Amino acid sequence: MTEMKYQTKPLDIWNEGKALRQQYYENYAKAHERGGIRWAGGAWAYSAVPSGLGDDVWSLTGEPYGASVAFNKEFAARCQEAIEAKGFARDLCAYLRNYLGSVVLDEYVFGGEFPKPDFMWTTHICCSHAKWYQIASDLEGGVPFFCIDVSTGLTEDFNERRRGYVVNQLLDGIDWLEKTTGRDYDDEKLIQAVYNECEATSLWAEICVLNKTIPAPLDEKTMYSLYVFGTLMKHRPEVVAFYRKLRDEVQDRVDTKIAAVGNEQRRVITDTQPPWGFLEVFRYLEKHGVVSVGSLYTFSLIGAWEVKEDGTWGPRTTPQQQGIDIKTRKQALEILADWTHARPEWQHFYSAHEKSDLMLRIVREWKVDGVMLHYNRGCEGLTLNIAENRLAFKEAGIPVLPFEGNMGDEREFDLERTKKAVDSFLELLGVK
Amino acid sequence: MITAGIDFGAKNVKVVILNDDKIVARGSALTGFDLKIAAKAASEMALKAAELKIEDIVHITETGIGQGSVDFAADSVSEVGANAKAGVKLLATARTIIDVGAEEARAVKCDETGSMKDFVVNERCAAGAGAFVEAMSRALEVELGQMGPMSLKATEAVPMNAQCTVFAESEVVSLIHNQTPKANIARAIHDAIAERVVSMVRRLGITEDVLLIGGLAYDVGFVDSMKHGLGVEVHVPEFPEYVSAYGAALVAQERVKE
Numbered sequence: 001m002t003e004m005k006y007q008t009k010p011l012d013i014w015n016e017g018k019a020l021r022q023q024y025y026e027n028y029a030k031a032h033e034r035g036g037i038r039w040a041g042g043a044w045a046y047s048a049v050p051s052g053l054g055d056d057v058w059s060l061t062g063e064p065y066g067a068s069v070a071f072n073k074e075f076a077a078r079c080q081e082a083i084e085a086k087g088f089a090r091d092l093c094a095y096l097r098n099y100l101g102s103v104v105l106d107e108y109v110f111g112g113e114f115p116k117p118d119f120m121w122t123t124h125i126c127c128s129h130a131k132w133y134q135i136a137s138d139l140e141g142g143v144p145f146f147c148i149d150v151s152t153g154l155t156e157d158f159n160e161r162r163r164g165y166v167v168n169q170l171l172d173g174i175d176w177l178e179k180t181t182g183r184d185y186d187d188e189k190l191i192q193a194v195y196n197e198c199e200a201t202s203l204w205a206e207i208c209v210l211n212k213t214i215p216a217p218l219d220e221k222t223m224y225s226l227y228v229f230g231t232l233m234k235h236r237p238e239v240v241a242f243y244r245k246l247r248d249e250v251q252d253r254v255d256t257k258i259a260a261v262g263n264e265q266r267r268v269i270t271d272t273q274p275p276w277g278f279l280e281v282f283r284y285l286e287k288h289g290v291v292s293v294g295s296l297y298t299f300s301l302i303g304a305w306e307v308k309e310d311g312t313w314g315p316r317t318t319p320q321q322q323g324i325d326i327k328t329r330k331q332a333l334e335i336l337a338d339w340t341h342a343r344p345e346w347q348h349f350y351s352a353h354e355k356s357d358l359m360l361r362i363v364r365e366w367k368v369d370g371v372m373l374h375y376n377r378g379c380e381g382l383t384l385n386i387a388e389n390r391l392a393f394k395e396a397g398i399p400v401l402p403f404e405g406n407m408g409d410e411r412e413f414d415l416e417r418t419k420k421a422v423d424s425f426l427e428l429l430g431v432k
Numbered sequence: 433m434i435t436a437g438i439d440f441g442a443k444n445v446k447v448v449i450l451n452d453d454k455i456v457a458r459g460s461a462l463t464g465f466d467l468k469i470a471a472k473a474a475s476e477m478a479l480k481a482a483e484l485k486i487e488d489i490v491h492i493t494e495t496g497i498g499q500g501s502v503d504f505a506a507d508s509v510s511e512v513g514a515n516a517k518a519g520v521k522l523l524a525t526a527r528t529i530i531d532v533g534a535e536e537a538r539a540v541k542c543d544e545t546g547s548m549k550d551f552v553v554n555e556r557c558a559a560g561a562g563a564f565v566e567a568m569s570r571a572l573e574v575e576l577g578q579m580g581p582m583s584l585k586a587t588e589a590v591p592m593n594a595q596c597t598v599f600a601e602s603e604v605v606s607l608i609h610n611q612t613p614k615a616n617i618a619r620a621i622h623d624a625i626a627e628r629v630v631s632m633v634r635r636l637g638i639t640e641d642v643l644l645i646g647g648l649a650y651d652v653g654f655v656d657s658m659k660h661g662l663g664v665e666v667h668v669p670e671f672p673e674y675v676s677a678y679g680a681a682l683v684a685q686e687r688v689k690e
Contacts, residue, residue: 387635390635394550399550416497420497420499420510420511420553421553423499423508423510424510424511424512424513424548424551424553426510427509427510427512427513427548428548428549428550428551432510
């Protein structure tokens with residue numbers, strides 16, 4: 001362990017976050033007992049929209065669920081074997097395999113039987129998501145399924161016509177939700193959920209901006225446990241409340257120079273999902289004073305960003321901050337579509353150069369010394385273009401460590417070999 | 433000042449003992465299942481050759497796969513770090529050092545001081561390393577040491593899958609059944625592995641001079657394929673499989689001086 005330079009302490013809000021996450025999975029599992037509704041879909045889904053059905057509508061988002069399964073290596077292996085035994089290929093999305101395996105085993109990773117949703121509500125964000133819930137629906141005996149096509153390209157190309165394409169699907173989706181659940185749809189609840197989502201995702205960006213500080217008040221391993229609320233229920237008031245408190249605490253850590261890693265010497269970032277079963281890699285870096293201060297993934301999978309007047313990246317100004325009064329269902333959906341399709345993480349799917357530019361921006365503004373790129377066999381969509389990104393960093397003179405693995409399948413990750421490669425990277429960064 | 437470097441390779445553990453910057457002895461033992469036993473055997477071999485006792489060595493630095501497995505090593509350095517250090521010592525103009533061992537290939541770019549500037553390592557596949565040639569020599573029923581000289585006698589280039597040892601082995605079997613001369617098959621094997629290594633090194637950018645080290649650098653057929661693949665001269669030092677251990681011993685010298 002290198003010399004401690006800064007004071008450090010755990011987050012005061014940590015246990016509150018743990019309880020909030022536990023409550024989320026329990027709310028979903030026990031929704032029926034309490035007279036509520038359950039739906040399942042991707043973390044990229046328009047989760048604010050089903051909120052119009054009532055306050056007792058609970059979701060289970062597949063990717064964080066798949067990551068939770070991955071963290072439990074024994075259960076993950078059983079899930080993967082179960083779904084592969086049904087003929088699903090090993091090179092499919094690891095989250096998908098963990099989720100579907102859990103369905104096939106009829107076991108919920110948090111205990112008990114797998115809670116069957118009342119409907120599926122999702123988006124075609126990538127090749128896996130285009131089929132994921134259709135298959136889940138079939139496996140669960142024909143659960144009603146609605147999917148929105150979001151193939152609208154880069155944010156800069158998201159014009160009125162493209163927005164209309166998405167919004168019309170959402171309007172159809174609301175009719176479908178009413179028919180499927182037999183409930184009346186409440187536009188006021190939708191509008192509140194849109195306000196919540198905009199505020200929660202902007203708050204997360206604000207929290208990430210605080211990590212530009214040296215020493216970093218948050219390390220990425222901790223951020224994984226915090227950004228996740230935006231992938232679970234970014235539209236819920238409890239997430240807004242949590243992120244407000246978190247923002248205040250992180251600001252306090254900045255003001256009082258409380259570091260995430262007391263021996264911070266070098267700062268790195270990663271690019272996309274980590275190998276969830278092997279987060280100890282981050283602790284290995286930290287032993288040598290290297291802290292990962294974030295990633296394009298943790299910052300912008302849910303974070304809402306904009307370029308500020310001084311040219312730096314900052315939290316996006318929310319509709320409420322702009323004084324926008326949302327009055328109609330269509331207006332709410334248009335604002336939500338504009339907000340959603342501007343998420344930087346969306347750009348991964350369309351442009352290697354855009355991803356490189358975004359990461360280079362983070363390198364500059366977050367004062368980063370090196371980049372780790374995960375050739376993630378578990379996610380084709382977000383691993384796309386990594387070789388191109390590596391070249392961009394190389395041209396910019398930034399040390400890069402590409403490493404191979406899988407976010408959700410431990411059979412495809414070699415910890416010792418990765419640590420060896422990390423050793424070389426540490427030497428390149430001048431800390432070992 | 434006497435220092436030593438231990439390189440835990442996938443197949444062999446190698447030890448180099450230095451007196452200042454002069455190599456006084458080398459030792460090697462099969463890695464096997466117990467790294468401690470292998471390290472002890474390799475160390476004893478080198479100590480005996482140098483007529484020294486372990487207590488005579490001021491500082492031992494280890495590198496390779498089994499770091500931390502022996503208590504007589506003071507610290508460690510990565511293989512690429514060790515290779516950069518030793519490569520420049522062996523060839524002052526070396527700027528790209530390519531190491532192809534039994535299970536792994538790696539390359540490092542360095543400056544004139546032997547400081548690493550960038551590196552690349554092959555991922556989880558033996559198709560770009562020495563184990564590939566071993567597997568293919570078994571399929572061809574040719575002694576490993578004969579693969580190189582045989583490859584140089586090839587009369588025709590035969591394409592072969594460079595991506596997977598298992599697929600490549602079945603290709604070798606097909607070529608044998610097609611009556612392809614063994615020399616041409618040996619060449620195809622070397623070209624396939626060289627193609628994979630060259631593609632990896634190109635990610636770094638090839639800066640001359642290029643030094644090729646590791647156990648596969650003994651294989652003249654592979655060296656020739658690498659020259660063709662890279663399109664530049666490839667230098668091979670004496671005792672290429674000991675270069676990482678030598679680099680670790682040089683790092684040990686530096687660390688004592690620090």
